[in-house]
Each structure stands twice: as structure tokens, then as C-alpha cells.
Amino acid sequence: MxxxxxxxxxxxxxxxxxxxxxxxxxxxxxxxxxxxxxxxxxxxxxxxxxxxxxxxxxxxxxxxxxxxxxxxxxxxxxxxxxxxxxxxxxxxxxxxxxxxxxxxxxxxxxxxxxxxxxxxxxxxxxxxxxxxxxxxxxxxxxxxxxxxxxxxxxxxxxxxxxxxxxxxxxxxxxxFRLVPPEPLLEYLERLCTAEGVEVAPGVLQLVLRAGGGSVRDTLSVLDQLIAGAESRSLDYDRAVALLGFTHAALLDQVVDAVSALDGSQAFLVVDQVVQSGQDPRRFVEDLLERLRDLIIVKSVPDTPQAILRGVPEDQIRIMQNQVGSIGAAELTRAADITASALTEMVGATSPRLHLELLMARLLLPHAESGQASIAARLERLERRMDFTSGAGTTPPGEAPASGHPAEHTTPPTAPSTPQREAPRPHAPAQESPVSPQPGPPQPSAPQSSAPAAAGQTSRMQQAWPDVVEAMKSRSRVLWMLVKGNVQVSGFDGENLALSFSNEGARNTFTNRGGEQALAGAIEEVVGIQVRFSLGGQSAPPPSQSQPPGGGPAPKAEGRTAQAAPAPSSAAPAADRTPAPAPEAVPEPPDDGWVPPTEEPPDLPPPESGYAAPAHHEPSTAGARSDSPSRSARRVPDKPVVPAFARRSPGGRAPRPETQNNPATPPGGHSLDGPGADIRHRLASRQPAPGGAASHNGAALADHPTAPPDWAEAQPPSATAEDIASDDDAELEHSSVFGRKAIERILDGVLIEERPLNEP
Ligand SMILES: [Zn+2]
Missing domain, CATH: 3.40.50.300 (P-loop containing nucleotide triphosphate hydrolases)
Incomplete structure (x- = not known):
């Protein structure tokens, strides 16, 4: 005693x-x-x-x-x-x-x-x-x-x-006044030394806080801790539990969660607090105290110890790290919110509810105000929680986009068609073994391959159309690329596996900073940060890896799906397709692609991509059965096939860029001006054996604005081949010929270049 x-x-x-x-x-x-x-x-x-x-x-x-x-x-x-x-x-x-x-x-x-x-x-x-x-x-x-x-x-x-x-x-x-922390802390240290008690870092600070500046209270708390300590050493965990404070680690978690806007983490902490029986008010108080400490660390970066007395060094280091990721305004706002929540919690019947509401408010980014943005941010929070927690609270149909419920079962492929096909015509029907760019059978792959993450994968797939739409404002080129060529093949809450319809698409995506833009779009729509793993099936050369059988599947609901596989013998849809594909060479591709100068037949505008499968599929399917008449109807006079699509179907593989060079005629209007010299050079080196090339060359050189007469153009002969030239690269990178020209003229993106006659 x-x-x-x-x-x-x-x-x-x-x-x-x-x-x-x-x-x-x-x-x-x-x-x-x-x-x-x-x-x-x-x-x-x-x-x-x-x-x-x-x-x-x-x-x-x-x-x-x-x-x-x-x-x-x-x-x-x-x-x-x-x-x-x-x-x-x-x-x-x-x-x-x-x-x-x-x-x-x-x-x-x-x-x-x-x-x-x-x-x-x-x-x-x-x-x-x-x-x-x-x-x-x-x-x-x-x-x-x-x-x-x-x-x-x-x-x-x-x-x-x-x-x-x-x-x-x-x-x-x-x-008399309350005793300030500094002299009291020194006094406590002296006293502990005198008593022969070892004190873990941070404990005396808890004692100080518990004492509230009253020396007698403080000494009583210390007395109690010493009495309950084994072997006369006060350890932090026991002190924090006994005094009812929030453990510093828990506060660290909350602060990290708030700075990362990580809802799941924050609410996990809330749950932990409630489950441990701690008073939510006390927790909010401690959180406020911590925010205050952070504000001080932020404001006095060099010597926070001078103000935060008794805070252990390592805790200060942790806080210095934390303020690195939170701005001063954010901190102040968080403290404001927390302080008012603390006031509201006095006498509240459900402190837990208030605590959770506080978390929700803390997690809202503060950049904007206004009801709309608040609603949007709340929604973002909901989605994030939905994603990260994996609690499938959101019915599949309703989650991401109110506007497009129909597509959610097959979202990624939906927007694919129109833009996506722009570059494809250089793979006419007969080359279908090559042309099924659609690539791997993504729609079915995710569900079957990743049963564990199936829920998250499918949620991401549901959100995908919205993500794609969000890409539009970032980069139109990437938007079009992603729209038709990229699908979600797996998602585990953190890593997003994308599958590309072909390697070209993937390369373009990577080269144009697609990952960054897509990450931004995903964060905007879904509210989470993801890491990408690109490729999957796209790594091997598409023409080998996706033989006819695999090709059609991904686009199953798009018009391309019906079109592309048609000629390929193994395509499932082949039964519906009349055989004529091979000899239909000069005809427009079955999918009805028409060069941009022509009036697009009944393709939906890009913006309506979501709706494409829904209301176009029937019509496309119907059209399939009477393909010839449909082609005739669409392209009444001339088979509208760009020159590069027809030029060398039987010949050896031409170089991609030269293959594309004649593609400029469809654009027509861009052929005068600075590129004249290049055009002449190109024209002069065309072997021009079969008329088509020479005709095109002539058209290029002499009638820059007049589209060539496609009706008169002969089907390209097997002898049409390119001779590699030194200026190929130059041409390729000029804006007059090659890839850039095509992209510019078509206002699209060239997804893939491929020899025409390669199986
Ligand atoms: Zn005396």
C-alpha cells in the first residue's frame, strides 16, 4: 500500500x-x-x-x-x-x-x-x-x-x-491555471525516473492528454498506469487501451485512408472502433487531435517537436510523411468537418452513424462545391466501396450508367463498330483469316477464366462503357481505339487486365499514353486507381493467335462480328453467310464499310456506339442473309473499296506504309499543297504493272481533288508489289501519306496495318 x-x-x-x-x-x-x-x-x-x-x-x-x-x-x-x-x-x-x-x-x-x-x-x-x-x-x-x-x-x-x-x-x-504540457511533461519524466519506471514513447503524452493539464489528474493517471504495469515499465498498447484513447496506428490508418480517398479503409477503421467498444466520440476527438497535429507538422515542418511535445520521434516522422500527401487546405477542411461532427455527436442517439457520416464527408474531395458535384462525388464513393469491398450490393444492371442498361451484359464490345472499322477495309473479305481483328473471345473469357474475381471483373465490365465515354474528353483518338479494341478481361480490385483486339491496337494505345488516360478515366468514373496489365491474348501476332475460329467471337454482338467471320470457313456465323466472300473482292467489305468520303450507309454515328449492338444487330443479321442485295443497295454505283484495300490482294505482302499510301484518294481533299513533291516521288516509283497502282498514282498526281473512279479500277493483280524505298519512312511520317494521312483524313485512328494476302 x-x-x-x-x-x-x-x-x-x-x-x-x-x-x-x-x-x-x-x-x-x-x-x-x-x-x-x-x-x-x-x-x-x-x-x-x-x-x-x-x-x-x-x-x-x-x-x-x-x-x-x-x-x-x-x-x-x-x-x-x-x-x-x-x-x-x-x-x-x-x-x-x-x-x-x-x-x-x-x-x-x-x-x-x-x-x-x-x-x-x-x-x-x-x-x-x-x-x-x-x-x-x-x-x-x-x-x-x-x-x-x-x-x-x-x-x-x-x-x-x-x-x-x-x-x-x-x-x-x-x-491559478491549468499546467501547460511542457513543464508537466518534464515533471512527469523526472517523476518516472525517481520512481524507477520505464516509459514507452508516447505514453506520457497520453497521460498528459488524459490529465488535461491538471497536475493531480495527470499524476493519478500515471499512478494508475504504474500500478497496472508489469515490471514497472509502461507500454503504449496497454496505456492506450486503459485510457480509452484511439491507438495511434488506427489514426494513421484513418489519415492515410482520407488522404488516399480510400473509403474501404476508412470504414474498416470505423468498424474496428465500434467493434472494440470504443466511444465514437472519443475517436472523433482523437482524430481531431491528430488532424491538429498534422496541421502543425505541415505548418512547422522543421521543428514540429517544439510544439508537439511528448509526441515520439517516429510518430512525428509518420506524420511528416502523411502531410506529404495531404494539402493544407484539405487538412483544415478535414479538421473543420471533424470539429463540427464532434459538436453534432454530443447527445446524438447514434454516434456510430455520425462517425460514418463524418468519414463520408472526409472522403469527399473538396475541390468543388455545389450539389451536383457533391452528388457525383457521393456516387464515386459508392462505386468505390462497391468495387473495393466486393460487396455486390449493386445490381448488375443498375450500377454504372443509368443510360445504357441494355449494354451492360456485353459492355466493352458495344461501342466498337463504326470508328473501329475505319482502318480495316484494307482487309477485304477474302482475307478474312487475317481480318478478324476482333481478336480473342473476350466476352466469354473473363467470366470463365477468373471465377474468383468474377464479381469485380463484371462490375468493371459494367462500368466499362462509361469509362470509354470518359476517354472521349481526354483523347478522341484513344477513345476510338479503346472503344473498339480494348476489353476488360479481368479485374481483381487493383489490377485491371485489358485485352486488345490486336497488337497494333495495343502498341498504339501504349505509344499514345493510353494507360495514363485510361487510368484517369477509370478514376473519374469508378473512383479507383488501377494498375494495368496489358495484352493477354494480344501479345502473340494476332493473325496467328486468332485463327478464324477465335476471331469472330469478341465482336459477337457488333456488326463486325457478322461481317468479319463470314468469309472465314470456320466462323460460326458462316452458315448464315453466302460463300461469295472470296470473289467479292472488289466489293465493299461485307460489314458495309464505306470510305469516309461516301455517305456512311446506315452505320450509327460514333456517339451512338452503345446502342449499336442493341438495335443494329437485328438489322445486320437480317442483312446478312441477303448480302448481295444489301451491298447493292448501299453502294449502288461503284463498289466502294479504297485503293489500298484492293491493290495487291494476290501479291506478296506489301509494306504496310506503301500499302496505305494510296489510301489518300478516299480523302481526296487533302492532296494538294506541301505534299506534292512526295506524291510525285511516290507516283514515279510505283511499278504500275496492273493499272490500279498507276491509276492511283496518276490520280494522286494529276487529279488531287478528284477521287479516282473506283468503278473502273481493276482488281489488283498479283504482280502489284512494292519496292522498298529509302523514303518509305519519310513518306510514312509525312502527313500526306501513310498512317498519319489516313488517320487525319478518316479522323480516326489506324489500329493495325497488315499485309493483305497474309493468311
Ligand atoms: Zn521554517
């Missing part, structure tokens, strides 16, 4: 009183000058040293050397009045809480008439003076007003306002 710390370490002199220098210094000075009042009023919060100071004052007054500011400590009075001493007959402590009545006051007045037994003064210390009744004060009034020489009064109270004015005005009033 040991006495409490605060009693054992009660100071005996004013110099030992910590944190009250504003009171003790003038008192000591007054005592040294023998300027002693007959009544003192010590006021201040509990546990900050009022009663102790009153006893010290009594000791100072009655010291045989005194009155003095420094009691000798050796005289009889000093020894009696020291802490642990028996007390003195001449120093009378009265607890007004129990002796505040008028009778007690009369009794006191009676005792005051007697002279001190041994010492200089008879000193009455009236504790809790505010508890003295009005009648009691009035009974005292006379003696306090004109006390005998040997009488001194010291009133101590937490509520000086309740001491009646007539008494108060006859006293010297010394207001």
Missing part, C-alpha cells in the same frame, strides 16, 4: 510548484517584502495546485525564519507542515463543502479569537470556498473585514465568482 503519487510528490515550496509561476513569483516576492495580506483567494481549475499553494503559503508565513518566500524546512513549523508531516495546530484546514454553513462560520469565528498556539499566525485554509453558504460568508464577513493581527485567511476555490463580492474584495486574488 503506497500513498498516491500526487500526495507523495506534493511540493513543499513555491519553487517546486510547476506551471504557476505567474502566481508563485509575486507571492514569493510579497512574502520576501513582508507585505502580507490578511486574506488570500486562490482560484483555478481543480488539481492545479491551489490547496498545495495555500499550505505552502501557510508554511512560509509560519516559518520561524519568516514570513519568507523560502521556508527553512528545518524549524518545527516547517517540519509539521511538510508533506507527510503531522500538521500544525495553528493551521486549520476547513472543507467548505461539508462545513460551509452558518454554524461552521460562527464556530470558525469563535476559534479565530484565540491566539495561535505556537506559531506566528493562526491560518485558516478554507477549501472549496464557493461552497460556503451566503449566510456563512456573512457570518465570516466581519472577521475577514477586520481580522485580528494573528489571523490569516486563505480561500481556495474553483469558482471564484461564487465567493461573495464583499469577501472577494477583501482578499488578494491569485488565479
Amino acid at each position: 503506497s500513498t498516491a503519487l500526487y500526495r507523495r510528490y506534493r511540493p513543499d515550496t513555491f519553487t517546486d510548484v510547476i506551471g504557476q509561476e505567474h502566481v508563485t513569483a509575486p507571492l514569493v516576492t510579497a512574502l520576501g517584502k513582508d507585505a502580507v495580506s490578511h486574506a488570500y483567494l486562490f482560484s483555478g481549475p481543480r488539481g492545479c495546485g491551489k490547496t498545495t499553494s495555500a499550505r505552502i503559503l501557510a508554511r512560509c508565513l509560519n516559518c520561524s525564519e519568516g514570513p519568507t518566500g523560502q521556508p527553512c524546512g528545518s524549524c518545527e513549523s516547517c517540519r509539521d507542515l511538510a508533506s507527510g508531516g503531522p500538521g500544525s495546530l495553528d493551521v486549520i484546514e476547513i472543507d467548505a463543502a461539508s462545513h460551509g454553513g452558518v454554524d461552521d462560520a460562527r464556530d470558525l469565528r469563535e476559534r479565530a479569537t484565540f491566539a495561535p498556539v505556537r506559531d506566528r499566525y493562526k491560518i485558516f485554509i478554507i477549501d472549496e470556498a464557493h461552497m460556503v453558504t451566503a449566510a456563512g460568508f456573512n457570518a465570516l464577513l466581519k472577521i475577514v473585514e477586520e481580522p485580528p493581527e494573528h489571523i490569516k485567511f486563505i480561500f481556495a476555490t474553483t469558482e471564484p465568482d461564487k465567493v461573495i463580492g464583499t469577501i472577494r474584495s477583501r482578499t488578494h486574488h491569485y488565479p
Whole structure:
């Protein structure tokens, strides 16, 4: 059985009183000058040293050397009045809480008439003076007003306002304050050393916070921790649990979650707090405290220790890392929100609800205001949670886009068709083994290949049309590329596996910064950050890896699907396709692609890509059965096939860029101007054996604005082949010929270049 710390370490002199220098210094000075009042009023919060100071004052007054500011400590009075001493007959402590009545006051007045037994003064210390009744004060009034020489009064109270004015005005009033953390922390450290207690980093800070600036409270907390500590060492976990604070690690998690806008993490912490039985209010308080610490670390980056006293070094380092990812405005806003949430939580029937709402508000980015953006951000949060938690709360049909419910079962491929096919015509029907660019059978692949992540994969697939649409505002080229060529083949909440319809598409995607743009679009729509794994099936050369059988599948619901596989023998849709494909060479591709100069037949505009499968499939399917008449209907006069599509179907593989060179005629309007020189050079090096090439060359050179007469053009002969030339590269990169020209003229993106006659 040991006495409490605060009693054992009660100071005996004013110099030992910590944190009250504003009171003790003038008192000591007054005592040294023998300027002693007959009544003192010590006021201040509990546990900050009022009663102790009153006893010290009594000791100072009655010291045989005194009155003095420094009691000798050796005289009889000093020894009696020291802490642990028996007390003195001449120093009378009265607890007004129990002796505040008028009778007690009369009794006191009676005792005051007697002279001190041994010492200089008879000193009455009236504790809790505010508890003295009005009648009691009035009974005292006379003696306090004109006390005998040997009488001194010291009133101590937490509520000086309740001491009646007539008494108060006859006293010297010394207001005590809460003790600031710094001296208190030093005091605690000294005390722990004296007690032989090892303290883990951060514990004393908890003790300080628990004590709230009151020395007695602080020492009581420390006393309790020491009493409960094994082998006299205080460890952090036990302290944090005992004192009911939020563990710093938990606060770190919340801060990290908020800075990363990671909803799942934040709500996980909320759940942890609730499950552990911790008071949500206390948690919010601690969070607010942490935010305040972060603001300080942010504002005083070099020496935060000077302000954050008692915070362990490693904790400060953690906070320094944390403020790296949160802006000052964000921090302030978070603190504001937290502070108001704390106010709202007072008396709230469901503190947990308030805590969760607080989290939701913290997770909203603050950049914009306004109802719409708030709604959007809430939605983003919902989606994020949906994605990351994997809780399939959102019905598949309803999740991502209110506007396109129909497509959600087959989202990625939906928008594919129109743009996507622009470059494809150079793979006419007969070359279908090559042409099924659609590539791997993505639609079915994800579900079957990744059963575990199937839920997330399908959610991502549902959101995919929206992601694709979000790409539009970032890069039109990438949008078109992604729209038709990229599909979600797997998603585990973090890694997004994309499959490309062909390698060209993937290369273009990569070269044009597609990953960055797509990541941005995904974050905008879904609200999560993903890592990409590109490729999958696209890595091997598409023509080999996707033989006819695999080709058609991915575009199954698009018009391409019907068109492309048609000629290929193994295509599932072949039964519906009349055989004529091979000899239909000069005809337009079955999918109805028409060079851009022509009026696009009934292709949907790019923007309607979502709807394409839904309402075009039937018509396309119907058209399939009467392909010839359909072609005739669409392209009444001339088989509209671009030159590059017809030029060398039977010949050896031409170089891709030269194959594309004649593609400019369809664009027509761009053939004059700076490229004339190049055009002439190109024209001059055309072997021109079969008419088509030479015709095109002539058309290029002589009739730049007039599209060649496609009807008269002969089917390309097998002898049409290109001779590699030094300026191929130059041509390729000029904006007049080659890839760039095609892209510019078609306002599209060239997905893939491929020799025409390669199987
Ligand atoms: Zn003394």
C-alpha cells in the first residue's frame, strides 16, 4: 500500500510548484517584502495546485525564519507542515463543502479569537470556498473585514465568482491555471525516473492528454498506469487501451485512408472502433487531435517537436510523411468537418452513424462545391466501396450508367463498330483469316477464366462503357481505339487486365499514353486507381493467335462480328453467310464499310456506339442473309473499296506504309499543297504493272481533288508489289501519306496495318 503519487510528490515550496509561476513569483516576492495580506483567494481549475499553494503559503508565513518566500524546512513549523508531516495546530484546514454553513462560520469565528498556539499566525485554509453558504460568508464577513493581527485567511476555490463580492474584495486574488504540457511533461519524466519506471514513447503524452493539464489528474493517471504495469515499465498498447484513447496506428490508418480517398479503409477503421467498444466520440476527438497535429507538422515542418511535445520521434516522422500527401487546405477542411461532427455527436442517439457520416464527408474531395458535384462525388464513393469491398450490393444492371442498361451484359464490345472499322477495309473479305481483328473471345473469357474475381471483373465490365465515354474528353483518338479494341478481361480490385483486339491496337494505345488516360478515366468514373496489365491474348501476332475460329467471337454482338467471320470457313456465323466472300473482292467489305468520303450507309454515328449492338444487330443479321442485295443497295454505283484495300490482294505482302499510301484518294481533299513533291516521288516509283497502282498514282498526281473512279479500277493483280524505298519512312511520317494521312483524313485512328494476302 503506497500513498498516491500526487500526495507523495506534493511540493513543499513555491519553487517546486510547476506551471504557476505567474502566481508563485509575486507571492514569493510579497512574502520576501513582508507585505502580507490578511486574506488570500486562490482560484483555478481543480488539481492545479491551489490547496498545495495555500499550505505552502501557510508554511512560509509560519516559518520561524519568516514570513519568507523560502521556508527553512528545518524549524518545527516547517517540519509539521511538510508533506507527510503531522500538521500544525495553528493551521486549520476547513472543507467548505461539508462545513460551509452558518454554524461552521460562527464556530470558525469563535476559534479565530484565540491566539495561535505556537506559531506566528493562526491560518485558516478554507477549501472549496464557493461552497460556503451566503449566510456563512456573512457570518465570516466581519472577521475577514477586520481580522485580528494573528489571523490569516486563505480561500481556495474553483469558482471564484461564487465567493461573495464583499469577501472577494477583501482578499488578494491569485488565479491559478491549468499546467501547460511542457513543464508537466518534464515533471512527469523526472517523476518516472525517481520512481524507477520505464516509459514507452508516447505514453506520457497520453497521460498528459488524459490529465488535461491538471497536475493531480495527470499524476493519478500515471499512478494508475504504474500500478497496472508489469515490471514497472509502461507500454503504449496497454496505456492506450486503459485510457480509452484511439491507438495511434488506427489514426494513421484513418489519415492515410482520407488522404488516399480510400473509403474501404476508412470504414474498416470505423468498424474496428465500434467493434472494440470504443466511444465514437472519443475517436472523433482523437482524430481531431491528430488532424491538429498534422496541421502543425505541415505548418512547422522543421521543428514540429517544439510544439508537439511528448509526441515520439517516429510518430512525428509518420506524420511528416502523411502531410506529404495531404494539402493544407484539405487538412483544415478535414479538421473543420471533424470539429463540427464532434459538436453534432454530443447527445446524438447514434454516434456510430455520425462517425460514418463524418468519414463520408472526409472522403469527399473538396475541390468543388455545389450539389451536383457533391452528388457525383457521393456516387464515386459508392462505386468505390462497391468495387473495393466486393460487396455486390449493386445490381448488375443498375450500377454504372443509368443510360445504357441494355449494354451492360456485353459492355466493352458495344461501342466498337463504326470508328473501329475505319482502318480495316484494307482487309477485304477474302482475307478474312487475317481480318478478324476482333481478336480473342473476350466476352466469354473473363467470366470463365477468373471465377474468383468474377464479381469485380463484371462490375468493371459494367462500368466499362462509361469509362470509354470518359476517354472521349481526354483523347478522341484513344477513345476510338479503346472503344473498339480494348476489353476488360479481368479485374481483381487493383489490377485491371485489358485485352486488345490486336497488337497494333495495343502498341498504339501504349505509344499514345493510353494507360495514363485510361487510368484517369477509370478514376473519374469508378473512383479507383488501377494498375494495368496489358495484352493477354494480344501479345502473340494476332493473325496467328486468332485463327478464324477465335476471331469472330469478341465482336459477337457488333456488326463486325457478322461481317468479319463470314468469309472465314470456320466462323460460326458462316452458315448464315453466302460463300461469295472470296470473289467479292472488289466489293465493299461485307460489314458495309464505306470510305469516309461516301455517305456512311446506315452505320450509327460514333456517339451512338452503345446502342449499336442493341438495335443494329437485328438489322445486320437480317442483312446478312441477303448480302448481295444489301451491298447493292448501299453502294449502288461503284463498289466502294479504297485503293489500298484492293491493290495487291494476290501479291506478296506489301509494306504496310506503301500499302496505305494510296489510301489518300478516299480523302481526296487533302492532296494538294506541301505534299506534292512526295506524291510525285511516290507516283514515279510505283511499278504500275496492273493499272490500279498507276491509276492511283496518276490520280494522286494529276487529279488531287478528284477521287479516282473506283468503278473502273481493276482488281489488283498479283504482280502489284512494292519496292522498298529509302523514303518509305519519310513518306510514312509525312502527313500526306501513310498512317498519319489516313488517320487525319478518316479522323480516326489506324489500329493495325497488315499485309493483305497474309493468311
Ligand atoms: Zn521554517
